[in-house]
Amino acid sequence: MVTAKLRAGDLSRITDMAEVKGRSLWADARKRFLLNKAAVASLLVLMFITLFSLTGEAVAPWTNEEIDFNVIGSADTKGMPSLESGHYFGTDDLGRDLFARSAQGTRVSLMVGFVGTFIAVLVGTVYGAVSGYVGGRTDAIMMRIVDILSAIPYMFVLILLLVMFGRSMFMIFVGIGLLSWLGMARIVRGQTLSLKHKEYIEAARASGVSSWKIILRHILPNLLGVVVVYTTLLIPDMIMAESFISFLGLGVQEPLTSLGALIAEGSKSIVQGSLWQLYFPLAFFTVTLYAFYFVGDGLRDALDPKDR
Amino acid sequence: MTAPLLDVRDLRVSFKIRNDGDMPWTKHRELKALNGVNLTLNAGETLGIVGESGCGKSTLARALIQIVPASGKVLWQGQTDLLTLTPRQMLAYRSQVQMVFQDPLVSLNPRMSVGAIVAEPLRTHHPDLSQTQIKQRVQEMMERVGLLPNQINRYPHEFSGGQCQRIGIARALIVGPKLLICDEPVSALDVSIQAQVINLLAELQRDLGLAMIFIAHDLSVVKHISNRVMVLYLGRTMELAASKALFAHAAHPYTKALLSAVPIPDPAKERAKQMIPLEGDLPSPMSPPSGCVFRTRCSIAQNRCASEVPALLGTTHQVACHLVNTATSEPV
Ligand SMILES: Nc1ncnc2c1ncn2[C@@H]1O[C@H](COP(=O)(O)OP(=O)(O)OP(=O)(O)O)[C@@H](O)[C@H]1O
Ligand code: SF4
Ligand SMILES: [Mg+2]
Numbered sequence: 001m002v003t004a005k006l007r008a009g010d011l012s013r014i015t016d017m018a019e020v021k022g023r024s025l026w027a028d029a030r031k032r033f034l035l036n037k038a039a040v041a042s043l044l045v046l047m048f049i050t051l052f053s054l055t056g057e058a059v060a061p062w063t064n065e066e067i068d069f070n071v072i073g074s075a076d077t078k079g080m081p082s083l084e085s086g087h088y089f090g091t092d093d094l095g096r097d098l099f100a101r102s103a104q105g106t107r108v109s110l111m112v113g114f115v116g117t118f119i120a121v122l123v124g125t126v127y128g129a130v131s132g133y134v135g136g137r138t139d140a141i142m143m144r145i146v147d148i149l150s151a152i153p154y155m156f157v158l159i160l161l162l163v164m165f166g167r168s169m170f171m172i173f174v175g176i177g178l179l180s181w182l183g184m185a186r187i188v189r190g191q192t193l194s195l196k197h198k199e200y201i202e203a204a205r206a207s208g209v210s211s212w213k214i215i216l217r218h219i220l221p222n223l224l225g226v227v228v229v230y231t232t233l234l235i236p237d238m239i240m241a242e243s244f245i246s247f248l249g250l251g252v253q254e255p256l257t258s259l260g261a262l263i264a265e266g267s268k269s270i271v272q273g274s275l276w277q278l279y280f281p282l283a284f285f286t287v288t289l290y291a292f293y294f295v296g297d298g299l300r301d302a303l304d305p306k307d308r
Numbered sequence: 309m310t311a312p313l314l315d316v317r318d319l320r321v322s323f324k325i326r327n328d329g330d331m332p333w334t335k336h337r338e339l340k341a342l343n344g345v346n347l348t349l350n351a352g353e354t355l356g357i358v359g360e361s362g363c364g365k366s367t368l369a370r371a372l373i374q375i376v377p378a379s380g381k382v383l384w385q386g387q388t389d390l391l392t393l394t395p396r397q398m399l400a401y402r403s404q405v406q407m408v409f410q411d412p413l414v415s416l417n418p419r420m421s422v423g424a425i426v427a428e429p430l431r432t433h434h435p436d437l438s439q440t441q442i443k444q445r446v447q448e449m450m451e452r453v454g455l456l457p458n459q460i461n462r463y464p465h466e467f468s469g470g471q472c473q474r475i476g477i478a479r480a481l482i483v484g485p486k487l488l489i490c491d492e493p494v495s496a497l498d499v500s501i502q503a504q505v506i507n508l509l510a511e512l513q514r515d516l517g518l519a520m521i522f523i524a525h526d527l528s529v530v531k532h533i534s535n536r537v538m539v540l541y542l543g544r545t546m547e548l549a550a551s552k553a554l555f556a557h558a559a560h561p562y563t564k565a566l567l568s569a570v571p572i573p574d575p576a577k578e579r580a581k582q583m584i585p586l587e588g589d590l591p592s593p594m595s596p597p598s599g600c601v602f603r604t605r606c607s608i609a610q611n612r613c614a615s616e617v618p619a620l621l622g623t624t625h626q627v628a629c630h631l632v633n634t635a636t637s638e639p640v
Contacts, residue, residue: 199415208402
């Protein structure tokens with residue numbers, strides 16, 4: 001037998017040799033990503049913005065709900081950014097501190113981006129992987145459902161939902177998250193189809209590995225690259241969608257705010273000359289989106305070197 | 309006489325072909341990839357299967373390990389018809405029949421370490437083993453197929469093609485199968501490495517008493533390793549004989565043509581040998597020729613060949629050709 005041949009002496013030799021560490025594809029990808037300066041810089045910027053959104057309100061001398069009665073009514077002349085007054089980013093017409101409000105808005109926007117994407121990734125990946133792996137009629141039906149859902153103009157539905165059920169964070173998550181998984185499902189299904197016929201999947205099936213374990217052990221890890229890249233590109237999309245809705249005045253409700261809502265307010269104040277109300281939220285918005293795109297790009301190059 | 313380990317009767321596989329632009333109601337076309345194949349295999353024996361690309365070799369292997377649906381009978385040890393088992397019942401037999409695949413890199417999951425790859429069948433069939441036991445068996449197996457056991461944490465892309473094929477062999481053998489199916493195990497490898505892998509397979513087969521089905525598109529590869537050889541053409545058996553008999557007195561025009569393409573090391577014999585060119589292309593398996601499927605490329609085809617399908621006749625040396633007198637094609 002196999003083992004009989006190399007019992008005693010050999011076995012000690014086997015255990016004596018130090019094990020060589022493997023270099024996984026993930027480790028390779030991490031190395032490539034770290035070499036991409038734009039992506040790494042963007043990642044740092046994102047970390048900084050996240051940190052700002054989490055701690056900004058604590059750092060600011062004014063809270064986001066406090067009203068500075070010195071400023072109220074004359075924001076354009078007295079509410080400008082200044083270190084003395086403690087309004088680093090200035091105030092709005094109501095005398096609320098824009099630094100604290102920006103931190104709060106960024107936090108809400110990021111949260112919408114992350115939570116919405118999380119729902120999309122979870123639903124889309126599982127749905128797409130099952131559809132692609134099972135194949136046949138199941139696949140056809142599942143994909144037709146996706147087609148039908150994506151034919152619905154989703155912004156329109158979201159606006160209807162918000163008007164019908166009232167504006168709330170929850171409704172925005174549900175609306176954005178539940179419709180945005182469609183693209184993810186399509187991408188994952190396509191990848192799964194091509195993975196399904198790989199010989200290592202056949203080898204696993206031939207050994208009797210169950211379908212669920214094949215999906216978990218062989219399909220998902222090989223999908224992860226695509227999913228990660230798509231996710232980093234989906235987050236800014238979500239932020240954009242939420243901002244658009246907030247810009248229309250249908251998003252989060254006061255006293256909550258988001259970058260989109262702040263930009264909407266700021267744009268109204270242009271006529272009064274208090275431009276800082278527009279510039280600061282807009283800067284956070286743009287920088288955040290660009291940073292996500294750069295990180296997504298860097299991840300794509302790192303995870304998929306053949307594609308370049 | 310004891311029953312053969314594997315007894316395959318009238319194995320048929322057909323694929324439904326749909327073109328991308330087809331409407332849902334257009335009827336699919338059928339591709340008969342295997343058209344009534346019979347074979348038997350005894351414990352410890354090696355059967356070589358040769359044929360051009362697309363003749364159904366891999367499909368035969370896939371049908372035997374049941375990753376494509378097939379009809380017919382696959383009797384295991386003369387009793388169990390594997391094709392009638394439910395997936396749950398089949399699980400017990402899956403450790404008995406294992407396969408080594410053609411492309412070593414694609415047959416290994418790039419995200420799994422060698423240890424995890426080799427251990428997977430073991431984990432599936434022996435869920436009671438502890439981590440240390442599994443690791444020990446994996447390392448023993450790696451050593452057995454000529455890999456350094458300390459490489460257990462490495463990933464497939466860190467190995468050469470030949471080493472990857474060894475990993476594939478280790479994965480197949482770790483559950484102690486009785487039958488190993490090798491689907492062109494060396495055709496993706498460098499010529500210099502091919503011999504090493506074939507020798508390893510031959511050695512393992514001898515030591516473990518494995519029965520083996522060895523698939524190749526080239527007769528010279530199967531010549532030494534096989535006891536018997538089966539020649540496939542468009543999903544049908546053309547000739548099936550003991551390896552020596554087949555190489556000495558090939559009877560079927562297709563086998564002769566294949567053989568004439570194999571170079572002989574002796575220059576005198578090489579010059580003297582009669583070249584039978586294989587003309588034309590392989591017909592589409594979607595619409596195979598009527599009668600004898602080989603007739604479009606056969607240099608001695610007659611009218612009869614277009615109308616009647618030749619039966620596979622003979623006992624130990626079987627040939628499917630109208631013009632071969634099966635009495636004389638028996639081992640002389
Ligand atoms: N999943 C499938 N769906 C449709 N047709 C298939 C499928 N698998 C194989 N075929 C067809 O069946 C025929 C036999 O294919 P098979 O892979 O068995 O050939 P092969 O002899 O292994 O060739 P090769 O030497 O290239 O590996 C081919 O015509 C092929 O196109
Ligand atoms: S049956 Fe006819 S066509 Fe077929 S191999 Fe024999 S001679 Fe050729
Ligand atoms: Mg093949």
